[in-house]
Amino acid sequence: MKPINPTIEKLKPSGIRKFFDLANTMENVISFGVGEPDFDTPWHICENAVYSLSKGKTxxxxxxxxxxxxxxxxxxxxxxxxxxxxxxxxxxxxxxxxxxxxxxxxxxxxxxxxxxxxxxxxxxxxxxxxxxxxxxxxxxxxxxxxxxxxxxxxxxxxxxxxxxxxxxxxxxxxxxxxxxxxxxxxxxxxxxxxxxxxxxxxxxxxxxxxxxxxxxxxxxxxxxxxxxxxxxxxxxxxxxxxxxxxxxxxxxxxxxxxxxxxxxxxxxxxxxxxxxxxxxGLPDVSSMKAEYLNRRNLLVSRLNRMGLKTNMPKGTFYVFPNISGTGLDSETFCSRLLEDQHVACVPGNAFGEHGEGFMRMSYACSLDDIKEGCDRIEAFLKRI
Ligand SMILES: Cc1ncc(COP(=O)(O)O)c(C=O)c1O
Incomplete structure (x- = not known):
């Protein structure tokens, strides 16, 4: 067969997926990895789609x-x-x-x-x-x-x-x-x-x-x-x-x-x-945002207290703690954290060369998961 388009063949698959394929094979994982809200779409929004279908808007x-x-x-x-x-x-x-x-x-x-x-x-x-x-x-x-x-x-x-x-x-x-x-x-x-x-x-x-x-x-x-x-x-x-x-x-x-x-x-x-x-839907957005804000505040203060320097993010549902002080590169840090403690984060280098030394954590997860995940990260830091 003839070769395919070399531009496509050379593209690297996303560094995020690789981690999550592995995390999916494990049990009792706390995931800070997903880049999407943990909330379901508010029902009245879904309902309007269902209604439109019932009216033949197909x-x-x-x-x-x-x-x-x-x-x-x-x-x-x-x-x-x-x-x-x-x-x-x-x-x-x-x-x-x-x-x-x-x-x-x-x-x-x-x-x-x-x-x-x-x-x-x-x-x-x-x-x-x-x-x-x-x-x-x-x-x-x-x-x-x-x-x-x-x-x-x-x-x-x-x-x-x-x-x-x-x-x-x-x-x-x-x-x-x-x-x-x-x-x-x-x-x-x-x-x-x-x-x-x-x-x-x-x-x-x-x-x-x-x-x-x-x-x-x-x-x-x-x-x-x-x-x-x-x-x-x-x-x-x-x-x-x-x-x-x-x-x-x-x-x-x-x-x-x-x-x-x-x-x-x-x-x-x-x-x-x-x-x-x-x-x-705007009231739903406001209440989800208020929830993200609580989670952000808890997560950032826990990370800083355990010695992972973390800027206070002013938007999104991600934090980007600096893990360079641990002496591990971001991929090793995240792999070992996943293997040892079943906590999934994304290595900073998945986002570019200068993401090295950081990891990305999404706080689109519950406050309980944030607390448990932080306890596990703290335990991991004590062991490395
Ligand atoms: C910065 C940024 N842009 C675009 C997207 C894609 O969003 P959509 O679901 O609208 O395609 C994402 C999803 O993670 C994102 O983080």
């Missing part, structure tokens, strides 16, 4: 998604985030934020372009750049800078070949956020360079201690920004596979072409569920 929708849903998305972004998008021309409803990342990358980037990515960052970005045959240019985010992107680092990374930068704040895996003041310093640089920003804002609703900020709030570069968002994290709807992309009309129409050919339209029952989520 067909394709418009390629961009139901207009009713797009109008609600536009309103939600205006009210909550001060972002303004035309539901007719600037919104595409996608199969999760994941499809949005793919659409943005394919639309903007061609072979040989440079794309700036943060290190550490979400595992899907680097493969997306590689699949586009583009060149990833990493910027190291450091614990000292609270894992924020600094203007000096951005300036240094930009070259004439730079096409785009991918940002994700609040960030998976670090929990870092950017404030409006932080972004203000980046705006002139982005404007001058004329580059695009793919801004993955999937954790926007899970911003603690302050207001969510976005580069799309700055009118001077708004048209250079593609916002990725969705229902997975905030509304506990990972399995529904529903997200969306916000961008200027030209970019939006280009992305719609890809979406039209590869997807047609996002799942119809999920779109009806999303309508209910936006109409009546």
């Amino acid at each position: 067909h394709y929708t418009a390629n961009r998604g139901l207009l009713e849903l797009r109008k609600l998305i536009a309103e939600f972004h205006e009210v909550r985030y001060n972002q303004f998008y035309d539901p007719e021309k600037e919104i595409v409803v996608t199969v999760g934020g994941s499809e949005g990342i793919d659409l943005a990358m394919r639309t903007l980037v061609e072979e040989g372009d440079e794309v700036i990515v943060m290190d550490p960052n979400y595992v899907a970005y680097l493969p997306a750049v590689e699949m586009a045959k583009a060149i990833p240019v990493p910027i190291t985010l450091t614990e000292e800078n609270e894992f924020k992107l600094k203007p000096e680092a951005l300036l240094a990374a930009i070259s004439p070949k730079t096409k785009a930068i991918i940002l994700n704040f609040p960030s998976n895996p670090t929990g870092g956020v950017m404030t409006r003041e932080d972004y203000e310093k980046l705006v002139p640089i982005i404007l001058e360079a004329g580059i695009y920003v793919i801004s993955d804002e999937i954790y926007a609703e899970l911003t603690f201690d302050g207001e969510f900020a976005s580069l799309a709030q700055f009118p001077e570069i708004r048209d250079q920004v593609i916002v990725i968002n969705g229902f997975s994290k905030a509304f506990a709807m990972t399995g529904w596979r529903l997200g969306y992309v916000l961008s200027n009309p030209f970019l939006s129409s280009q992305m719609t072409k890809i979406h039209q050919y590869i997807i047609m339209s996002a799942p119809t029952p999920a779109q009806y569920a999303a309508i209910e989520a936006l109409l009546h």
